[in-house]
Amino acid sequence: MMMMDDAGQEYECHTPDEYKGSPAFAPPMAEVDGVTIAQTPAIMMAVGEFCKKTPEDAKKKAKACQVALDAADFLSDALNFAEKPERAEKWFAHVEGLCSSGCLDGDKPLFHDWSMMMVFNAIGDAMADQIKGKTKEWYEKMKETKGFKAWKERGVPQVPPSE
Numbered sequence: 001m002m003m004m005d006d007a008g009q010e011y012e013c014h015t016p017d018e019y020k021g022s023p024a025f026a027p028p029m030a031e032v033d034g035v036t037i038a039q040t041p042a043i044m045m046a047v048g049e050f051c052k053k054t055p056e057d058a059k060k061k062a063k064a065c066q067v068a069l070d071a072a073d074f075l076s077d078a079l080n081f082a083e084k085p086e087r088a089e090k091w092f093a094h095v096e097g098l099c100s101s102g103c104l105d106g107d108k109p110l111f112h113d114w115s116m117m118m119v120f121n122a123i124g125d126a127m128a129d130q131i132k133g134k135t136k137e138w139y140e141k142m143k144e145t146k147g148f149k150a151w152k153e154r155g156v157p158q159v160p161p162s163e
Contacts, residue, residue: 001156003044003114006147007051013156041068041115048111055110063103067112070094075119081127092130099134106141117142121158 004011016027024038031037032046045068048054055061074091081088095116098104104113120139124131131139142148151158 001154001158002117002145002147002151003047003051003053003109003111004147005150005154006109006114006145007053009051040118041065041072044068044111044115048114053110053114064110064112067098067103068115071112071115071119074116075122078119078123078127088127088130092127092132092135096133096135099138104138106138106145109142109145109147113138113142114147117148118158121148 001011001013019027019029024036026038028040028043029036029038030043030047032043032050035046037043037046045054045065048064055064074095077084077087077091095104098116104116106113109117117139120131120142124139
């Protein structure tokens with residue numbers, strides 16, 4: 001939603017019980033250009049293509065896909081950070097490297113920026129002390145984007161509850 005708001009694209013949100021599309025295991029799901037997609041990284045990649053929020057260079061696009069998948073793994077690992085704080089340290093160091101290398105860049109966010117932003121939006125307050133350096137700069141830029149501000153104003157949950 002944030003990426004589509006940032007690109008000025010119209011969209012509709014529906015609750016899981018309203019969905020009557022092709023088979024998908026669980027929300028979130030999106031219909032992009034007539035195709036129903038589930039799994040957050042796949043949705044982000046498809047919406048990125050649709051909204052022209054994808055790197056044009058093949059090598060950068062491959063790295064962007066990796067970052068979108070990293071974001072899903074990061075969020076999954078975040079559920080266990082209390083038991084495994086060393087995993088949090090490794091993830092934040094990895095994201096710092098992505099930001100320092102320019103792979104994550106909040107100036108003109110692409111689909112992988114939005115993928116990682118979903119993670120930071122979900123865990124940011126609880127892990128605020130871990131967000132430092134270039135990562136903090138990137139996160140602050142992302143919070144100032146048209147897409148993030150429009151999403152906050154709408155008040156729509158980032159991810160619908162699964163059934």
